[in-house]
Amino acid sequence: MTMATTRRRTQGLALMLAVLLSATSLVAQAPQRIISLVPNLTESLFSMGAGPQVVAVSSFDREPEAVRTLPRVGALLDPDVERILSLRPDLVITYGSQVELKAQLARTGIAAFDYRHGGLTDALTTLRALGVRTGHAREAEALARRLEQQIAATRARVAGRPRPRTLLVFGREPGSLRNIYAVGGTGFLHDMLEAAGGRNVLADVTQESVQVTTETILARAPEVILEIRGGTDPSRADARPDTSPWQALASVPAVKQGRLVVLSGSWLTVPGPRVGDAIARFSTALHP
Amino acid sequence: MMVRQRLPLVLAVSSLATLATIVWAPTVGSTPISLARVFDPAIDWASNVDAQIFFVARLPRVLAGALVGAALAAAGVVLQALLRNPLATPFTLGVSSGAALGAMLATAFHLEATLLGISAVPLASFTGAMLATAIVYGLAASQRRGLSTNVLLLAGVTLNAFFSALILFVQYFADMTDALRAVRWLMGDLDVGTLAPLAGALPLLLLAAAAMAVLPRALNLLTMGDEVAASRGVDVHRAQRLAFLSASLATGAAVSLGGPVGFIGIIVPHLVRLIVGADHRLVLPASTLLGAAFLVLCDVVARTLLAPVEVPVGIITAVIGGPFFLWLLVRHA
Amino acid sequence: MLQAADVSFRYRPGAPLVLEGISLEVRPGEVVGLLGPNGSGKTSLLRLLSGVRTPTAGVVRLDGQVMSDLSRRAVARKVAVVPQGVDLAFDYTALDLVLMGRHPHLGLFTVEGPADYAHARAALAATGTSALEDRLFRTLSGGEQQRVIIAAALAQQPQVLLLDEPTTALDLGAQLHLAALLLRLNKEHGVTLVISTHDLHLAASVCHRLVLLRQGRIIGSGPVREMLTPGHLRAVFDVDATVLPNDAAGALTIIPTGRHAS
Numbered sequence: 001m002t003m004a005t006t007r008r009r010t011q012g013l014a015l016m017l018a019v020l021l022s023a024t025s026l027v028a029q030a031p032q033r034i035i036s037l038v039p040n041l042t043e044s045l046f047s048m049g050a051g052p053q054v055v056a057v058s059s060f061d062r063e064p065e066a067v068r069t070l071p072r073v074g075a076l077l078d079p080d081v082e083r084i085l086s087l088r089p090d091l092v093i094t095y096g097s098q099v100e101l102k103a104q105l106a107r108t109g110i111a112a113f114d115y116r117h118g119g120l121t122d123a124l125t126t127l128r129a130l131g132v133r134t135g136h137a138r139e140a141e142a143l144a145r146r147l148e149q150q151i152a153a154t155r156a157r158v159a160g161r162p163r164p165r166t167l168l169v170f171g172r173e174p175g176s177l178r179n180i181y182a183v184g185g186t187g188f189l190h191d192m193l194e195a196a197g198g199r200n201v202l203a204d205v206t207q208e209s210v211q212v213t214t215e216t217i218l219a220r221a222p223e224v225i226l227e228i229r230g231g232t233d234p235s236r237a238d239a240r241p242d243t244s245p246w247q248a249l250a251s252v253p254a255v256k257q258g259r260l261v262v263l264s265g266s267w268l269t270v271p272g273p274r275v276g277d278a279i280a281r282f283s284t285a286l287h288p
Numbered sequence: 289m290m291v292r293q294r295l296p297l298v299l300a301v302s303s304l305a306t307l308a309t310i311v312w313a314p315t316v317g318s319t320p321i322s323l324a325r326v327f328d329p330a331i332d333w334a335s336n337v338d339a340q341i342f343f344v345a346r347l348p349r350v351l352a353g354a355l356v357g358a359a360l361a362a363a364g365v366v367l368q369a370l371l372r373n374p375l376a377t378p379f380t381l382g383v384s385s386g387a388a389l390g391a392m393l394a395t396a397f398h399l400e401a402t403l404l405g406i407s408a409v410p411l412a413s414f415t416g417a418m419l420a421t422a423i424v425y426g427l428a429a430s431q432r433r434g435l436s437t438n439v440l441l442l443a444g445v446t447l448n449a450f451f452s453a454l455i456l457f458v459q460y461f462a463d464m465t466d467a468l469r470a471v472r473w474l475m476g477d478l479d480v481g482t483l484a485p486l487a488g489a490l491p492l493l494l495l496a497a498a499a500m501a502v503l504p505r506a507l508n509l510l511t512m513g514d515e516v517a518a519s520r521g522v523d524v525h526r527a528q529r530l531a532f533l534s535a536s537l538a539t540g541a542a543v544s545l546g547g548p549v550g551f552i553g554i555i556v557p558h559l560v561r562l563i564v565g566a567d568h569r570l571v572l573p574a575s576t577l578l579g580a581a582f583l584v585l586c587d588v589v590a591r592t593l594l595a596p597v598e599v600p601v602g603i604i605t606a607v608i609g610g611p612f613f614l615w616l617l618v619r620h621a
Numbered sequence: 622m623l624q625a626a627d628v629s630f631r632y633r634p635g636a637p638l639v640l641e642g643i644s645l646e647v648r649p650g651e652v653v654g655l656l657g658p659n660g661s662g663k664t665s666l667l668r669l670l671s672g673v674r675t676p677t678a679g680v681v682r683l684d685g686q687v688m689s690d691l692s693r694r695a696v697a698r699k700v701a702v703v704p705q706g707v708d709l710a711f712d713y714t715a716l717d718l719v720l721m722g723r724h725p726h727l728g729l730f731t732v733e734g735p736a737d738y739a740h741a742r743a744a745l746a747a748t749g750t751s752a753l754e755d756r757l758f759r760t761l762s763g764g765e766q767q768r769v770i771i772a773a774a775l776a777q778q779p780q781v782l783l784l785d786e787p788t789t790a791l792d793l794g795a796q797l798h799l800a801a802l803l804l805r806l807n808k809e810h811g812v813t814l815v816i817s818t819h820d821l822h823l824a825a826s827v828c829h830r831l832v833l834l835r836q837g838r839i840i841g842s843g844p845v846r847e848m849l850t851p852g853h854l855r856a857v858f859d860v861d862a863t864v865l866p867n868d869a870a871g872a873l874t875i876i877p878t879g880r881h882a883s
Contacts, residue, residue: 078460174398177481179472205596211472213479215345216596218337219319248344248482250334291720292732372710502729509721511710518673519704520777521697521725566711569732 030135031091031111035073035084038115040272041093041130042067047273048131048139056087063267085110091134120191123271124148143273150276151195154283158197161287166198167222167254170209170269177214177245184210188271196282198224218249225254226285227262228269261285291569298570302577309581310354313588314346318595344482352480352545353587353601354580357552359493359542361579362500363535364553365572369507370531373441375616377553378539382447383420384548387540389451390416391473391547392458413473414544420447421536476549476602478587485545492541497576499534503527504568511566549583549602551609556582558616622813623647623670623700623781628679630665638677639665640837647781647815652807654824655817656848657834658858663817664705666834667783670815672696697725701779703771705786707758715753715761715769719744722776744775747810748802764795768802775806781813782806788820796823803827819858825849825873833857849873855881 034050036042037058045054046064056071059078071087074080079101084092085108092105096116105112113133115126124144131140168189171181183189185200187208193200201220202210225246243260246252254260263285268278315323325331325338333339363378370376378384393399394412427443459471480486506527509517518524542549556579557571564570583605590601623646630640640662647653647670655663668674669681672688681688683699701722709718719741720733727733733741745751748768753761758769767787774782784803788796800823806812807827818824824831824845831848833841833856841853854862859881867874 176485178477178479202596207597210596211598212596213318213345213591213598214481215317215319215341215591218341218345220596221337245481249340251337251340256334290733290735290738292734295732368710372708374710505721505724505727508713508717509724511713512707512718512721513704515668515673516702516704516707518693519671519697519700519702519783520721520773521694523693561711565717566713567717 029090031089031133033087033089034091034093034134035087035089036061036093037073037075037079037098038093038095039063040270041113041115041126043270043272043274044127044130044140044143045093045134048127048134048136048143050134050136053134055089056084063270063272093130117188117271119186119188120151120195120271120275123188123275126271127273147273147276151279154197154276154280155195158283158287161197163197163199164223164259164286165201165221165253166193166224166226166286167201167212167217167220168193168198169225169227172227172245175242175245177248180212180214180217181209182212184208189269192275192279192282193226196279196286198226198282198286214249217252221251221253223253223257224259224261224286225252226282227260229262229264291567294564294570298564298574299577302574306354306577306581309584310350313350313353313584314342316588316592317341317346318592345479348480348483348486349478349587349591350584351483351486352478353584355486355489355493356478356542356546356549357556357583358576358580359496359538360549360552361556361582362496362572362576363538363542364579365557365568365575366500366503366507366531366535366538367553368557369511369568370528370535371441372511372513374558375554375613376441377551378535378542379548379550379553380441381421381424381444382451383417383424383536383539384543384550385448385451385455386416386418386420387413387543387548388416388474389455389458390414390419392455396458411544413547414540416451417540417543418536420451421532421539423447472600473547474602475600476547476605478546478583478590478601479598480545489541489545492537496534496537496541499530499537500572503531503534504572507531507568507572508566546583547602549605551605551613552579552583554616555605555609555612558612622649622684623815624682624685625666625669625676626680626682628669628676628681630662630669630674630677632665638837640669640676643679643837643839645832645839645842647813649780649813650807650811652803652814652816652827652829654828654831654845655815655834656819656821656824656831656857657817658819660836661834661857662837663819663834664785665837667702667785667815667817671700671702671783673702694725697777697779699779700781700783701774701777703767703774703782703784703787706790707766707770709758712757712759714755715745715750715758715772716741716755718758718769719773719776722773725777740778741772741776744772745769747775747806748772749798762795763790764792764798767791767795767799771802771806775810775812779812781815784814784816786817786819788818788823796820799823800826821849821854821875822872825875846873849875 032053033055034053035056036045036054039058039061042057042061043063045051046066051066056073057067058075059072060075061067073083076095079098081101081104089110091111091113093113093115094102096114102112124147127144128140131137168183169180170183171179173179182202183193183200184205184207185203186206190200201222243262246255246260249255263281267274268281319341321338321341325336326342360378367376367378368374390412424443424447427439506522509520509522510527514524557575560571560575560578564574586604587601590599590604593599625643625645628640628643629638631638643666655666657663669676675689683691683696723733723737723740745754748771750768750772753765753769758766787799791799803814804827807814828845831845832839833848833853835857840856841848849864851862851864854860861878861881863876863878865874
């Protein structure tokens with residue numbers, strides 16, 4: 001018997017064991033005290049009916065309304081471990097990069113649900129996995145189906161239409177063309193843009209976010225510039241957007257044809273239960 | 289050769305080198321453009337992509353690089369003479385972290401006011417730079433016996449640590465994207481978009497240049513120490529005040545334009561001294577001119593190396609400047 | 622020419638006085654020695670006489686005018702200082718350094734012309750450093766540096782040269798060289814000299830008149846032969862010494878014989 005097959009067999013055994021174990025623990029008891037450090041998953045938890053199980057959230061959580069009264073236990077960079085432990089959770093939703101926190105949780109026997117940022121399909125996979133893990137598999141499945149249908153409907157609406165070459169901007173210094181951050185050719189927002197019937201002018205850049213120079217924008221000549229203004233303060237997000245600095249780039253088709261669209265609201269960039277709405281919003285901007 | 293004969297020669301050579309760089313730089317970039325199309329009056333402006341890349345994307349950026357490079361190199365020369373320390377730079381004194389704190393606060397509080405075409409972030413960083421200089425100068429002046437080098441350098445180190453802590457504190461509470469934006473600003477960014485920010489910084493730079501114009505001979509004498517300079521007929525307090533004011537004006541204006549680009553103030557003056565000697569009447573103008581050329585060249589690398597992704601220009605200057613600084617340290621030790 | 626009238630000085634308010642009730646006059650052509658141990662206030666007194674410091678009480682006059690009313694440039698055209706040592710932060714040549722002495726004679730944007738170079742080269746010649754013209758100052762020996770600094774002071778075309786402990790850092794040969802140079806400057810170039818020192822041989826061989834300082838006060842003043850007595854030396858330095866006339870050197874020889882038990 002070769003080493004490789006031995007290893008494969010052991011791995012297979014381990015995997016089977018893990019599946020069995022998690023299945024029994026799931027059947028045995030769904031977590032009743034969940035702490036979520038990932039805001040978009042908090043929102044998903046509430047959408048699938050796991051809201052009553054959530055006992056604490058991260059310092060950046062604002063959605064839905066119900067989280068505003070829950071205790072805060074830090075966030076990605078500064079999780080408050082003492083606070084987390086004192087709340088006696090049976091499941092903590094963590095970021096993939098929070099290695100130390102996960103080690104500490106493991107030592108105290110607290111389960112962790114690992115969130116990894118990815119593309120649009122990853123978001124739906126995560127949603128389903130979260131449902132299974134929290135005992136809301138059916139609700140999560142329904143939610144995911146609804147989102148898939150919503151996305152499919154948007155795709156159908158824009159099918160066959162010319163897909164405008166689009167620059168999706170999510171950061172820019174106010175009143176100027178400095179510090180422009182746009183969506184590159186990978187990740188969740190890029191997938192959303194393509195689903196909404198746009199063609200990302202930065203599709204060839206294998207980064208999630210790109211700082212673009214005015215030269216690149218002039219050279220790529222987008223037909224639509226879609227600008228998302230987010231931030232955490234909803235009142236500020238509604239402030240009148242200023243697109244006048246773009247006029248300096250007169251040869252860009254989007255500027256010539258006045259196709260500078262500003263969408264406000266941080267929810268537009270969250271890979272959570274409102275992603276279907278967000279894609280629909282993008283698509284009405286791109287295909288009015 | 290007498291200084292009278294060397295001065296025109298040094299000025300002519302460095303002006304030519306700088307001018308050539310500034311003329312050449314806008315013709316290169318991530319996108320190939322045709323100069324014939326750029327200057328073809330038959331093509332309508334709104335549809336002349338080449339002309340817009342040249343005049344909108346590249347020219348303001350090259351000019352910003354020239355102004356920032358010139359200002360930082362000149363400020364470096366003045367501060368080195370003032371502190372009698374060839375390792376002093378605008379950034380040894382905590383001015384960069386002062387600027388950084390200003391930028392960070394502006395992004396954290398989403399200040400959107402503009403003044404003279406400069407938007408809030410650079411404006412706040414300029415205020416921070418001036419504040420840091422004022423604190424260092426105030427500390428040194430309170431010593432009554434003039435400006436002690438040790439006090440100044442230590443104050444600079446302390447201020448750097450203090451401002452850095454405040455920056456981390458602000459960053460800790462900032463939004464992810466805002467923090468990212470501020471961090472990016474700290475790496476230096478010359479893509480100004482329009483000429484308006486240049487026009488906003490120009491008055492400050494001209495003021496700094498006027499103050500520096502009367503300084504060079506006094507700077508020569510100040511490098512021998514305050515009392516020797518005074519006994520040779522220098523009004524030491526006036527010269528020191530002018531030097532401090534002009535250096536912080538230049539640094540503040542430069543940081544407001546391009547962020548705290550590091551190491552220009554040490555690389556350029558040292559290379560210039562190797563060529564023309566230590567006389568500040570030659571070193572100051574030559575460093576100012578060649579500082580412009582140096583940063584413009586670094587920025588050409590920054591915008592073409594990984595295009596369309598941009599390398600922050602501060603990283604380019606740091607990659608060159610870091611080892612250079614260490615080499616100087618070893619050489620002086 | 623230089624006159625201090627009942628001058629007291631402290632470096633900052635609240636600090637102890639480093640000079641108290643000092644009155645002295647330096648006449649044209651004189652060589653005056655300020656003799657005293659370390660910490661007696663010699664350097665501080667030179668700072669007042671050169672105008673880089675202003676007395677806390679009393680007044681210093683230059684050619685009858687109150688020193689603190691004069692501009693730095695006006696003072697520097699008449700009074701030049703040779704500091705104990707110069708720590709240069711940058712690499713200047715000997716000629717660069719001497720040319721800096723022309724500062725008080727140049728306008729704001731004037732660059733040195735042939736006349737200024739002539740003055741600088743004359744100063745180098747007078748101090749025997751012409752051959753060092755193009756050498757970097759930092760590469761010179763202590764004695765050579767000292768003479769270049771004196772040349773820079775001479776390039777100011779001063780009437781008075783103030784020297785602060787000029788022999789402290791020099792070896793024996795350089796000390797004799799310097800004493801000869803100072804005598805020549807005084808005799809041939811008519812430069813008035815004020816020398817602070819605790820070097821008894823320099824005081825004996827160069828100075829016409831000595832002012833004895835101790836703890837910020839003048840404890841004696843007069844011609845060299847009257848001041849360099851065992852009694853005065855004991856009062857100034859706390860040492861017992863034998864003083865012998867030395868006709869070969871045209872001066873006195875002082876032999877310290879022991880520390881005075883007080």
